[in-house]
Amino acid sequence: MRNPWxxxxxxxxxxxxxxxxxxxxxxxxxxxxxxxxxxxEQAVCERYRSSVPGPFDRQVxxxxxxxxxxxxxxxxxxxxxxxxxxxxxxxxxxxxxxxYRLGEFSDHLDQISLYGRPxxxxxxxxxxxWALESAALDLALRQQGCxxxxxxxxxxxxxxxxxxxxxxGEEDLARIRAIQAIWPDMGFKVDVSPAWDDxxxxxxxxxxxxxxxxxxxxxxxxxxxxxxxxxLYRRVAEFFPEAFLEDPWxxxxxxxxxxxxxxxxxxxxxxxxxxxxxAFPWLPxxxxxxxSRSGRLQTLWELYSWCEERQIQLYAGGQxxxxxxxxQAQYLASLFHPEACNDIAPVVFHGPEPPQDHPGxxxxxxxxxxxxxxxxxxxxxxxxxxxxxxxxxxRGRLRRWRNS
Numbered sequence: 001m002r003n004p005w006x007x008x009x010x011x012x013x014x015x016x017x018x019x020x021x022x023x024x025x026x027x028x029x030x031x032x033x034x035x036x037x038x039x040x041e042q043a044v045c046e047r048y049r050s051s052v053p054g055p056f057d058r059q060v061x062x063x064x065x066x067x068x069x070x071x072x073x074x075x076x077x078x079x080x081x082x083x084x085x086x087x088x089x090x091x092x093x094x095x096x097x098x099x100y101r102l103g104e105f106s107d108h109l110d111q112i113s114l115y116g117r118p119x120x121x122x123x124x125x126x127x128x129x130w131a132l133e134s135a136a137l138d139l140a141l142r143q144q145g146c147x148x149x150x151x152x153x154x155x156x157x158x159x160x161x162x163x164x165x166x167x168x169g170e171e172d173l174a175r176i177r178a179i180q181a182i183w184p185d186m187g188f189k190v191d192v193s194p195a196w197d198d199x200x201x202x203x204x205x206x207x208x209x210x211x212x213x214x215x216x217x218x219x220x221x222x223x224x225x226x227x228x229x230x231x232l233y234r235r236v237a238e239f240f241p242e243a244f245l246e247d248p249w250x251x252x253x254x255x256x257x258x259x260x261x262x263x264x265x266x267x268x269x270x271x272x273x274x275x276x277x278x279a280f281p282w283l284p285x286x287x288x289x290x291x292s293r294s295g296r297l298q299t300l301w302e303l304y305s306w307c308e309e310r311q312i313q314l315y316a317g318g319q320x321x322x323x324x325x326x327x328q329a330q331y332l333a334s335l336f337h338p339e340a341c342n343d344i345a346p347v348v349f350h351g352p353e354p355p356q357d358h359p360g361x362x363x364x365x366x367x368x369x370x371x372x373x374x375x376x377x378x379x380x381x382x383x384x385x386x387x388x389x390x391x392x393x394x395r396g397r398l399r400r401w402r403n404s
Contacts, residue, residue, distance in 0.1 A: 029152055030301035034103030036140040039067040045091030047084050050322055051381035052351040055166070056223070059383060060322050061087045065096065065135045072139025072371065074131035075325030077292050079222075080120040084383075087128065090116035096132075102140045106133060106296060126272055126295035127319070133297045134328055138372040148372045149335055156365035157338035159330055162187040162211050163345045164318065166224075167204065168195060175354075176207055183360035187211040189246075189343045192236060194229065201239040210243050211341040212288075212315075217249030218269035230257045237261045244286055244315075244341070255281070268317055273299055274306050283310060288317040288343065291329055304336065315340035322347060327374030334365050334374075348377045 043065055050058040061076040061084045076087060095112060114128050141148060149156050163179060165172060167190040179186055189212035190204070204210060213236050219225040228249035234257045237245060244266045248258055258265055268288035270276050272295065277287065287307060294300040307314055316333040318326060326347050333342045346363065348355040358377075366375040 030298055031103075033137065033151070033297065033301075034101060034106075036102040036137075036144060038100045038102050038105055038136055038140040039143065040065050040097050040100070040105075040136075040139070041068075042066040043091060043094060043096045045087050047088050047383040048322060048380040049383045050350065051379045054320075054350055057081060058320055058322065059084045060325070060380075061131070062323060062380075063091065063131045063135050065132075065139045067139060068143050070139055070142040070371075072135040072137070072142060073324045073373070074133070074135030074138070075321055075323055075328075076128050076131035077319035077321055077325055078119065078121075078124040078127045079320075080124065083119050083124050083128075086116055086119075090114075102136060103298075105136050106298065109133070123272075123293070127292050129295035130292040131325075133295070134291070134325070134372060137297060138328075142371040145370055147367050147370050148331065149367055152335065154335050156331070156334040156367055158362035158364055159334045159338050159342060159344075160340065160362045161330075161342045161345045162189045162361070163349050164189045164191075164343050166191040166193075168193045169200075173203060173207070176204075176209065179354045180207065180209065182354055182356065186361060187341055189214060189341070191216060191224070192226065192232065194226065194232065196232065196236065198235065198239075201235060205239045210240050212244040212246050212266075212343065213240055214246045214268075215248045216269075217247045218267075219247075228254050230254045233257050237264070246288060250281065269293075271303075274303060277303075277306075277312075284312060286313045286315065289314045290317045290319060291332060292319050292325065313337070313340065316342040316344045318344045320350070322350075322379040324373060324378075327376045328372055330363065330376065331367055331372065331374040334363075334367075338362070346377055347379045350379060 043063065046062045046064070048060050048062065059081050063074045063076065065072045078084065094114065100108065109129065109132060119125060141151060163186060165175065165188060176188060186209065188209050190210055191214045215233065216224050216226040217228055228251060230253045233248055233254055243264070245261060245264050246266050247268050248254060248265060250258070262282055263285055266284055266286040266288055267280065268290065271287060271289065272293045277284070289303060291300050294303060314337045316329055316337065318329060326344060329344050333344060346358055348358055367373070368375055
């Protein structure tokens with residue numbers, strides 16, 4: 001006898017998908033990308049910080065690959081400042097110059113060390129690899145005088161996005177209301193807090209805006225990690241019956257709770273490859289797919305194709321990008337899952353106040369005429385040793401002002 005849950009899941013998946021899968025990428029399309037010619041004459045790494053105060057000292061690195069009068073750019077979204085300092089020193093030593101096919105360039109990266117010393121976190125290896133591969137794709141397309149969507153013969157569509165917030169108290173509810181006052185239909189991806197009791201959940205649910213709740217169950221050893229709490233999981237699932245339940249930790253205490261809601265359980269942080277998805281106790285109906293977690297362009301394309309075959313609905317997630325990396329994630333989402341609850345709002349939403357003059361969701365498509373690039377706002381500010389202490393003082397003043 002066939003598994004009745006499988007029949008139900010597949011039936012609902014087909015119903016919800018409609019015609020959306022027609023634009024999903026095929027592995028044959030990746031092979032066409034891999035055959036693109038590429039000439040790298042120079043590689044430059046630049047270190048940046050956020051131009052607005054945020055919850056931490058956000059730094060990123062841009063890798064610029066130059067050749068034939070063109071430039072391709074990628075963004076390393078590693079979270080540890082030590083890794084960006086190291087990249088500035090090591091990038092000049094990387095043997096990247098030469099003539100390749102795009103696939104050959106990726107194979108070349110397999111043969112060289114992208115670090116002068118090991119990164120603080122192993123996951124950062126994917127982030128640096130994606131910076132280099134996205135820059136190479138950008139450059140290869142520009143050298144061909146072609147944009148990504150033209151090459152794939154797809155049309156970018158208006159991009160639905162949600163705003164991501166860590167919600168801990170009344171101040172955060174006020175921020176949601178301020179955004180809703182400008183964009184009444186805006187959806188949110190919210191990070192859960194152990195302080196969410198019934199009363200707080202009721203207040204948040206009354207705003208009718210939560211699309212994804214992130215339990216941060218797979219961020220052990222980081223400042224955002226949360227301990228698994230089966231009662232909190234159940235409370236959230238009941239108060240937000242239509243929201244995705246992202247990254248709950250699975251163990252003997254949480255599994256019995258999550259089984260009841262598993263059609264809404266989705267994952268993000270643990271997903272870098274197909275094998276990561278296969279390791280879960282059930283096949284998810286939804287996944288948060290972040291290109292930078294895959295590292296390799298081929299791995300990302302394999303994930304896209306594998307999920308399409310299994311009718312797994314995808315939505316995009318951000319990595320607190322400050323510049324071109326956010327635009328590249330928006331570009332891919334506009335091609336492959338534009339109507340999902342994509343957690344890749346324009347970077348101006350990183351700031352402490354809602355951006356009054358920015359278009360809401362859906363976001364009009366803004367790909368550049370060539371390359372792997374999407375026109376949009378930037379929060380990039382040059383990094384110098386002096387800027388770190390300045391931003392720390394500015395964040396302190398902002399916290400005091402909020403608490404006054």
